[in-house]
Amino acid sequence: MLTIATGNKAVAAAVKAAKPGVVAAYPITPQTEIVEQIAEYVTDGDLESRYIPVESEHSAMAACIGASAGGVRTFTATSSHGLLYMHEMVHWAAGARLPVVMANVNRALGPGWNTWAEHTDAFSQRDTGWLQVFVATVQEAYDTTLMAFKIAEDERVLLPVMVNLDGFSLSHITQALETVDIGDFLPPYHLPHAVDTENPCVYGPMTFSNDYFKFRWDIERSMRDAKGVIADVEREFAERFGRSYGPTEDYRCEDADVVVVAMGTLGKEAEVAVDLLRDEGIKAGSMRLRWFRPFPDLDLAGREVVVIDRDYSFGFGGVVAHAIRSKTGIEPYSVIAGLGGQEVTYNDIAGFVRDRRPGEEMWFGVSEHV
């Protein structure tokens, strides 16, 4: 069905289509619309699911862990402080190999209070064992949430997936949305290690180094296998529903001398900057990183790279710039921009490219090269 929706409502619509057995969530701006919409679906009978209105995000993820292990598809949504409050359980969900899907509406962290877009919240969970994907349109939020369930529940993966969308600049904007009849795209939930009183097992007991080490390696092995699974699921999604995305969305990169690497809505706006720069005779391209964990293989050899980080690792640098540097060996021009919802236009992005100084870092709006 063709309609319009906000990014939040698109996520909720995908959850409705995925029919989770349990949704456990706690409201937080700018994610609240997702859980409100799901609560409404459940109340109206449009979604046959248990909505557990937990008393905190820590409990939201704990309840998702219990439900997922209890044998049903499980979803939650959060943002910013909520994500950080559940941090302990975010690790636990991955370590317990549970295919929970979570929407994280990217938002800055206090103090001071700031409800606008930033990616620091998601990156603070980078090393938890969750797959992380960042979307940039309302349609992509819907499609990716649907695919997230299939990827997470694949027996080659069995890891949770975090779908990230920019607070307000995607969560609250309205764009066209085509919802689909998913048919049998999502198979019935099957967790090989679901709790079963006929076959009593102990989950997560004391585990000594040698075994613990094997379990950690197994997470990494699945993370590596996940790249292939993501590709398979995207291919199937494209065949069934006609839309595909890829690990990165590359725009006019083939012959580009300089490539802008960014994530979320800034990565989409960068395409407009690329058109502007091309009109000026600068052979620019843009690469929007969709998947951050597992980190995709990037082909940037021989290009100059401008990385826009909507995040920062204090005492080190931009998280994405660091990833690009270590994975490609390219020394990028690192731009720190958009923190706390700072306005960054396509004109600004074009400016970053024109004034690029590879190897340096620039804090946009602070006018300081470091």
Next chain:
Amino acid sequence: MYEIRIHSRGGQGGVTAAKLLALAAFRDGKYATACPFYGAERRGAPVVSFVRIDDEPIKIYSQIHEPDLVIVLDASIMDVVDVLQGLKKNGTVLLNSAHPISGCNGICRHVDLTGIALATNLVVAGSPILNTPVIGALAKMGVVSLPSARAAIQEMFSDERNVKAAEAAYEELKV
């Protein structure tokens, strides 16, 4: 690309007007994006929303700084906000008022949306509803088609008075 900035006060329906407009444009077969700009959410505080309409997919998420059209749902905002800021040369202003605006260097339109809402008895919790009649006025200005305006309103609201108010605004606005 056609870029619209809507000025209103929190609770007056500026955000919903933006969504309605995007939906109507979408029903016209165009691409559209509605972006509310959220500050601290308070009733009565000045707020802005943005709508972009284009024949191509819209990739811009930042705010609109040089609008083609400025809509002012509450004239009292003009005392505290420069609603004309960045308005394109030959841009248009649509003001909710029974009287014309002065000092506008572009094309100025005015229509009494509040009066229309009151006459249609389109009042919720003591406040006249402005977001549906304004879509009628925009249809008259050719931003969206009248059938799409009607369809969008009917998709989002079941109360037929919304369509009536939009039609009244369509009739009343002079172009």
Next chain:
Amino acid sequence: MSAIPKEEYLYKCTSACAGCSSSLCLRYVLKAAGPDTVLVVPACCTSVIQGAYPGTAMGVPVYNIAFAAAAACASGMSNALSTRGKKTNVIVYAGDGGTVDIGIQSLSGAFERGTNFLYICYDNEAYGNTGMQRSGATPLGARTTTTPGGKPTAKKDLDRIVEAHNPPYMATACSAYPLDLYKKVKKALSIEGPKFIHILAPCPPGWRYPTEKTVEIGKLAVKTGTWILYEREFGKLTINGPSKTAMKKPAPLEDYIRGQGRFKNVNPEILDLMRQQVEQNIQRLSREEAGVC
């Protein structure tokens, strides 16, 4: 005792300390609950007692979960199993630290939401698993590794906190009265909604008494009125047998204190305060049972 099934769900290969009363309680809890049961266990002594991977002493599924998260995890588990049409018992088996301190928020949330599960707090009145640090459940005057001079404040009244959630069933129990515990678990599991059982579980290394005295110390806690056995069904209070006698004519508090190294340095003023607390508690529950408020 003949009513208690012979089947064991806690095998004789636990990693419990000698004289551990909480593992004794778990044995009876599982006998009462039977095989269609999932145990949710936060960080506590039971994390260790159950044994280390790949071995286990447990005959029912055990879901280990982070310290603060047991009741919330059980919420999800309970909802998941019931949507799958299962009647499986979901039982949280948590220590006092994971209940009265770090886990009280998730406990409160799960009870307020009416989660269908049984929450059992086995209370050894300190963080036993980490070597006896004080918890909110540590009683006045008790020495722990973080209250070397004796705890200056009273034990948190967990039962009145739980009672404020109006659960359909709540009870106290003590490891020295296993048949009473068994019956209470049976009854609790026959009722829909959030149920709560608070077990006093004496701990030889933590309370500093000889291992063979575990049952005796538990009985003294009840006989002195320090620990009162009762049930509260849909708000209606019933004092249970052993405590009925104890409340009428409690044994001297010193009988309970004397044998425990943790109370060694309690001075007469503290002892007097402890006595007052016992009396107040007895009076409050007696009045309530008699219908006098």
